[in-house]
Amino acid sequence: MDDFGPDFTPEQVARGRALRRAQVPWALGGQAAGLLLSLVLGFTPAGAGLVAAVGGLFGGSRTAEVLGGAAVLVLLGQAAGLPFSARVRAVRTRYGLVTQGWRGWALDVLRGLALTLPLALAAVYGLYALTAWSPQHWWLPAAGAAALLVVALSFLYPLLVEPVFNRFTPMEPGPLRTALLALAERDAIRVKDVLVADASRRTTALNAYVSGFGATRRIVAYDTLLGTAEPREVELVVAHELGHVKHRDVLTGTLLGALGAAFAVCLLSLLTGRQVLLSAAGVPGVADPRSLPLLAACAAVLGALAGPPQCAASRRIETRADRHALELTGDPAGFIAMQRRLAVANVSDVDPPRPLELLFATHPSAVRRIAAARAWRR
C-alpha cells in the first residue's frame, strides 16, 4: 500500500502523513468547538440570555439586541476557534511552512474580523428588519437577499478582500510570462495578465487560483511557486487554472452557492418555526432578536452538513481542470512533475485515509491526480 514507486520517497510520504496526523485533530477540533458553541447558545436559553444582556448594555432597544447580539456571536465564535488555529499554525511552523511571525498572524485575525464583523452586522440587521416586517413571510425576501449577497461577494472578493491580505503585481515580462499568455491564447481564453501574490510573507507553500468572474476575473500565482518551480511546472499549474476559467467554475460555483444560500434560508424558516426548537431556545419567535443564536445554530448545522457534498463537487471540478491541463499541454510527464513538486513543497499527505478525503478534501490526493495523468497518457 505504501509503495508509490518513483513518485515519492518513503521519507516524503512519512513527512506528509506525520503533518496531517499532527494538524488534523486541531483543525477538526476548532470546527467542532465552533459548532458546539453554536449548539449550546442556540438550543438552550443561554444564547437568548446573552443577547438580552448585551443588548441591555447598549440601552436594551431592539436594535441594540440585534447588533450587540450579532457582534458578540461573531466574537465568541472567533474566540472559540482561535486556540485551535494557533495550534495548527504552530504545527505547520515546525514543518517549515510558516514564514510569518505571531504579530503578523494576529494582524491577519484582526483584518479578518474587520471584514466579517461589519458584514455580519449589516446582514443580521437586514434579517431582523424582515422578521419584524413579517414573522411569517420574512424568508422570501431574505432568501433573495442571501442569494444576491453570495453573488455580490464572489464578484467583489478580488477587489475588496484579497487586497486586504496580499499585494498583487502583474507578472514581470520575460519568457515565462510570454509562454503563459501564449498558453491562454492557444486555449482561446482572454487573459490580460497573470498576477503574482506575495504569499511568501506568510508561507512557503505553493499555489495558484482563479477568483472573481466577469470583470473581476483573475488568475493568481503565488510568488513562492514562481520562485521555486521549473517554468514548465508553472505552465502546467496555469494550464490547470485555465481549465477553471474555461469551464466557468467560479461563476458556476457562485450561482450554486447563491441557490444553496436561498435554500438554506428557507430551511431556516422551517426550522425556526418549530415550537420544540423555540422552546429549547426560550424565545417566542423569530421576530424576537433573542432568536438570533437559534438561527445561528441552525445555520451552523446546515453549514456542517453541506461541507462534504461541497468537497465532493470541488474534487470533481479539480479533476476536470487537471484533465484540461493535460489536454492543453499534452504533457503528462510535466504534469506529474508539477504534482510531485506541489505535494512535497506543501508537505501534503499524498494518499490520505479515504474517510478524511471524502469528508474534507477539496482536491483529489496527489496519488490520485498522478494516477489520473498516467491513465490519460494511456
Ligand SMILES: [Zn+2]
Ligand atoms: Zn484547481
